[in-house]
Structures are given as structure tokens and as C-alpha cells.
Amino acid sequence: MGEQGSSSSSCFAGFVVVLSLVLNASVLCNGGKTSNFVRKVEKTIDMPLDSDVFRVPPGYNAPQQVHITQGDRVGKGVIVSWVTQDEAGSNTVIYWSENTKQKKQAEGKVYTYKFYNYTSGYIHHCTIRNLEFNTKYYYVVGIGHTERTFWFTTPPEVGPDVPYTFGLIGDLGQSFDSNSTLTHYEMNPRKGQTLLFVGDLSYADNYPNHDNVRWDTWGRFVERSVAYQPWIWTVGNHEIDFAPEIGETKPFKPYTQRYHVPYRASESTAPFWYSIKRASAYIIVLSSYSAYGKYTPQYEWLKEEFPKVNRSETPWLIVLMHSPWYNSYNYHYMEGETMRVMYEPWFVKYKVDVVFAGHVHAYERSERVSNIAYNVINGLCSPVKDQSAPVYITIGDGGNLEGLATNMTEPQPPYSAYREASFGHAIFDIKNRTHAYYSWHRNQDGYAVDADSMWFFNRYWHPMDDSTTADA
Ligand SMILES: *[C@@H]1O[C@H](CO)[C@@H](O)[C@H](O)[C@H]1NC(C)=O
Ligand SMILES: *[C@@H]1O[C@H](CO)[C@@H](O)[C@H](O)[C@H]1NC(C)=O
Ligand SMILES: *[C@@H]1O[C@H](CO)[C@@H](O)[C@H](O)[C@H]1NC(C)=O
Ligand SMILES: *[C@@H]1O[C@H](CO)[C@@H](O)[C@H](O)[C@H]1NC(C)=O
Ligand SMILES: *[C@@H]1O[C@H](CO)[C@@H](O)[C@H](O)[C@H]1NC(C)=O
Ligand SMILES: [Fe+2]
Numbered sequence: 001m002g003e004q005g006s007s008s009s010s011c012f013a014g015f016v017v018v019l020s021l022v023l024n025a026s027v028l029c030n031g032g033k034t035s036n037f038v039r040k041v042e043k044t045i046d047m048p049l050d051s052d053v054f055r056v057p058p059g060y061n062a063p064q065q066v067h068i069t070q071g072d073r074v075g076k077g078v079i080v081s082w083v084t085q086d087e088a089g090s091n092t093v094i095y096w097s098e099n100t101k102q103k104k105q106a107e108g109k110v111y112t113y114k115f116y117n118y119t120s121g122y123i124h125h126c127t128i129r130n131l132e133f134n135t136k137y138y139y140v141v142g143i144g145h146t147e148r149t150f151w152f153t154t155p156p157e158v159g160p161d162v163p164y165t166f167g168l169i170g171d172l173g174q175s176f177d178s179n180s181t182l183t184h185y186e187m188n189p190r191k192g193q194t195l196l197f198v199g200d201l202s203y204a205d206n207y208p209n210h211d212n213v214r215w216d217t218w219g220r221f222v223e224r225s226v227a228y229q230p231w232i233w234t235v236g237n238h239e240i241d242f243a244p245e246i247g248e249t250k251p252f253k254p255y256t257q258r259y260h261v262p263y264r265a266s267e268s269t270a271p272f273w274y275s276i277k278r279a280s281a282y283i284i285v286l287s288s289y290s291a292y293g294k295y296t297p298q299y300e301w302l303k304e305e306f307p308k309v310n311r312s313e314t315p316w317l318i319v320l321m322h323s324p325w326y327n328s329y330n331y332h333y334m335e336g337e338t339m340r341v342m343y344e345p346w347f348v349k350y351k352v353d354v355v356f357a358g359h360v361h362a363y364e365r366s367e368r369v370s371n372i373a374y375n376v377i378n379g380l381c382s383p384v385k386d387q388s389a390p391v392y393i394t395i396g397d398g399g400n401l402e403g404l405a406t407n408m409t410e411p412q413p414p415y416s417a418y419r420e421a422s423f424g425h426a427i428f429d430i431k432n433r434t435h436a437y438y439s440w441h442r443n444q445d446g447y448a449v450d451a452d453s454m455w456f457f458n459r460y461w462h463p464m465d466d467s468t469t470a471d472a
Helices: 007-026 174-185 212-228 253-258 299-306 339-351
Strands: 066-068 078-084 092-097 106-109 108-112 122-128 136-141 147-154 164-169 194-197 231-233 272-280 281-283 317-319 354-356 363-366 392-393 416-420 424-430 436-440 454-459
Touching: 066 212, 066 231, 078 136, 092 122, 106 122, 164 174, 164 272, 164 392, 164 436, 174 212, 174 424, 194 363, 212 231, 212 253, 281 299, 299 339, 363 436, 392 424
Parallel strands: 164 194, 194 231, 281 317, 317 354, 354 392
Antiparallel strands: 066 078, 078 122, 092 106, 092 136, 108 122, 136 147, 164 424, 272 281, 363 392, 363 416, 424 436, 436 454
16 A cells, blocks of 8 residues: 655655665675655645546446457457447447548447445447458547547557557546656657556555446547557456455456457466467567466466467567565565566566566666576575666556555665656657667656657567666
């Protein structure tokens, strides 16, 4: 749980940060950087129900909470989802490409669910398939009642030198800060083409009885982005919605009803872990909250998954999960540790380029390190620099109502390259098979400002040291 920001605790945190910088500089020469950025007191409360961003679109049975995600293995499919409130209405999506203007249609399905005393609207999911690559499409939902038109652009065909730009947001929620994060993402001149979302969407579970009305408001809030570009979903702890005290014992119920993902296309047996190819990236999504021990479905799937990655086809290997493995904040400390012990040897063996996680409401970027030598008796249990290892990035700073994680472990561990407790988002901008430019953007800055950045060198095609700290 985060703490609510208050002026006294922020000042104190700022003092600790400055002090640690001095310590780092004078005592420890090999640590990374703890930012001394001084922020204003954050307004970490949820936007009220009558906020502009939650407005229901006008018209009888108008589709709301429209969102899209990749709908197949390679990006020629799109899952279109929306909610109608008055009646089920049509499950049809009408779509056409900017080039041909020839109208086609696809049929979806409609779902409803109950959660305690909440009954959902009519949740529609419709997969459009066999689209052309690299093409702008328009689509219409709400056929027969109130029609609404949106558009998206399909990715280029999967291939090794296809430039592509991914945005990164985690732990977004629906506070005033969440709105600022989303605005900064939309206004960033680097223009993310697809968003990788690392879990914790609505934070509805922070309300009495997990008031699922806050799932609906969140859906309306983010529509302005996710109706026009795919968001790739990862589950976080706030998607579990396990509440036996009110008779809700099926984990992930609201999330799985509302957010569909193309897990079957990657031979996964559950929507919580899956993979996609998109442009020059292979993206593996893992679940920190599903069993991952040996012999479990997720373990068996991941074991088969890594050998399938062909770096001549998709040079960039990206993993998304919610709970970070390398985290030097005093929040959720070591929660990712058991999964790290299970899977880290594979991440090193298969040379994952970067791992994005959320959960901790702050920002942190690691060095390339691994910690896989320990065998219970040899005592080799410290992270070591490892050029085959991924960079670990915590981007749980979307700005939800729980506030910032400001309390850091001191001194900053050597594996931590940069850390700062500010809200923001990041962009992973793939240039070609060897280079990607990564930048983190804090909400207090202008839209074009990089608060932290790094040139990634691909681990397969250009495995040179890309560390940013002086002694590396
Ligand atoms: C659900 O129950 C809570 C109290 O238990 C009440 O405040 C709320 O109005 C109810 N909501 C609906 C939709 O009935
Ligand atoms: C959210 O941000 C948008 C875009 O900046 C703005 O138009 C809107 O008024 C904001 N809403 C709230 C409740 O802050
Ligand atoms: C890997 O991808 C390349 C480029 O698409 C292709 O030529 C090669 O046959 C693939 N290798 C395997 C083992 O599938
Ligand atoms: C920071 O976290 C540590 C470890 O949990 C705790 O002992 C300490 O009191 C915390 N400091 C502040 C300022 O909250
Ligand atoms: C790949 O992109 C980087 C950065 O833009 C550039 O310096 C490099 O020359 C490119 N490589 C090729 C083969 O084009
Ligand atoms: Fe979380």
C-alpha cells in the first residue's frame, strides 16, 4: 500500500534523497543515481464520478469504454471491445481500410457478469482478422443504435529491421495524476504506437465491495487512447478481485470479462500469460499472480516459449510482468523474488533485452545484472554485472490513488542505475535490430523532456556494454 503524499513527508523524503546522493558520491563509487528531483505535493485522489473524463457518451445505448488490443500472433488481428448499458444491442464491428474503403464486418460476442451487488453492462468482444499490415483502418461500433467511429493503424509486418515505438505505463488507476500521466503519454512527441501496460488498471478494488462502477469509469477514462491504439495487457494484483468476505472467490473475474487477450494464439491455456510478435519485437507477458513453480501451466508454457523466439525475425525480446525482480524501494520489497529464482536463468540464457514491471509506485532502471549462481551452499547470492542479462525497469508510476513509493533502501544497491519517486511513463523506441532508444518522462516536465534515458544495444545482434553508469 502506498502512502498519501503530504508536505511534511515529501520534504523529509527529499532530504533523505539529497543525503543519499551525498553518501553515494562520497562513500560508494559504484552505485547508480538516486534523483534529487524535488516535486510538488502530489494530488493523489481519484477523479470524482462526475469528472469530464468519465462522461458517458450521448445517445441511446451508445458504446462506451471502447478498447482494442492485438488479436492474433503477428498483428493482423485486433480485438475490439466495448460496453453498452441500455441493452445488449449489436455485436457487429464494421470496418474498412483507408486505402480500399471497402466495408467489411465482423461478429463478436456479448458477456455480462455480477460482482457482489454490481451487475455489469453488456460487454462486447469482437476479433477482426486478416487485416493488411501497416494500414489505417476505421471501425464502427454501436450498429443499430448510436454508432461511434474510431480508427487504428496495424503494425508493419513482423521483421528484424522494422522500427516501432512502444509506450509503457503501469499502475495507472484513475486519479488526477493518472490523467496527467495519460496526457503526457498522448502528447509525447516520440508517439508510442502501442502501449505495453504492466498491470494494475482501475484500482476498483480499493473501494467498498470492490465497487465495479470504478472499472466502468476507468474504461471510459482511458478510451481516448486505447480505442485508437492497442494496449497490451498484463495482470497486476489489483486485477485479482478475490473477496471471499462478499462471496467473490473467482480470481480475476472483472478483469477477464472486460479485457480479452490473444492467449490461444501463443498456445497458452490462460489469459494471464501469453506472447505476441509485433514489428521487430517478441513480447512475453507473464503473471506474477498465477502459479509459476515447476510443473505449473505457466512454467510449462514458458519453458516451450523461449526456444520459439527467433531473433532473426524478432530481434527484440521484451518481457512484461507486474511484480519487479529488482526493486530497491521499501515497498513490495522482494515480492518478485520467488519468481526470479524460478525463471531468471532462462532470461539470461535466452538473452532477454528488457523486462518491464510495475507494482512499486515509482521509477527505477537497473544495470544488466543476474543472480543465478546460488546453489544453496555456495554463498554466491549477490547480483553480478552480466551482459547476457536484461535491464529491469520498474514503471509502476502511473499515478494511482495510493500515492508514490518514496522510501528507498539505502545505500542504493550497485545494480540500481537510476531511481526516482515521480509519476510518469516511458517510451521504448526501436530503431533497427541493434539500437533502441529508451526514455522515461516525468509528469512535471514538458512533454518532450527525457528525465532518464538509455540507448539499448540488442543482446543478440549487438551485445556491447550499454550501461549508463560511469564505472561500468
Ligand atoms: C451495494 O451494497 C452497498 C452496501 O453494502 C450499497 O452501498 C450500494 O448502494 C449497493 N449497490 C447496489 C448497486 O445495489
Ligand atoms: C484530464 O486531462 C484532460 C487532457 O489534459 C483534460 O481535458 C481533462 O479536463 C482532465 N480531467 C480532469 C478531471 O482532470
Ligand atoms: C528465423 O527467422 C528467419 C527470418 O525470418 C528465417 O529465415 C529462419 O528460417 C528462421 N529460423 C527458424 C529456425 O525458424
Ligand atoms: C522506510 O522503510 C524502512 C523499512 O521498511 C522503515 O524502517 C523506515 O521507518 C521507513 N522510513 C520512512 C521515512 O517511512
Ligand atoms: C541502427 O540505428 C542506430 C541508431 O539510430 C544507428 O546509429 C545505426 O547506424 C543503425 N544501424 C543500421 C545498420 O542502420
Ligand atoms: Fe500492484
